[in-house]
Amino acid sequence: MKSIHINDAETINNKNRFTKRLEGERKLDICYNKLFKMLIDKGMKKTEFRKLVGISEGTLAKLSHNENVSMDVVVKICRKMNCTVDEILDILPGPVNGTDEIVD
Numbered sequence: 001m002k003s004i005h006i007n008d009a010e011t012i013n014n015k016n017r018f019t020k021r022l023e024g025e026r027k028l029d030i031c032y033n034k035l036f037k038m039l040i041d042k043g044m045k046k047t048e049f050r051k052l053v054g055i056s057e058g059t060l061a062k063l064s065h066n067e068n069v070s071m072d073v074v075v076k077i078c079r080k081m082n083c084t085v086d087e088i089l090d091i092l093p094g095p096v097n098g099t100d101e102i103v104d
Helices: 006-024 033-042 046-053 057-064 071-081
Strands: none
Touching (some): 033 046, 046 057
């Protein structure tokens, strides 16, 4: 029987926690292309936008990669940019319950 060192056990434990966190996260198919088109139309750079709205670089990166952000962030953006949610993001159709069916 192979003995496990403390560092090996810690690595396994961290990997298990990471895997559980990934399995528990729910990823929505969100697209913020409308937001970035709005910035282009207004001639605003992403850093200017970030400072105006008051979001972190990490949150801006999430937006740039079409990842989930909190509803608080979406509200801040809408208030500062004087727009509605449907003007800055799209929720894309996706599979339901692990099937290939598309939601309309």
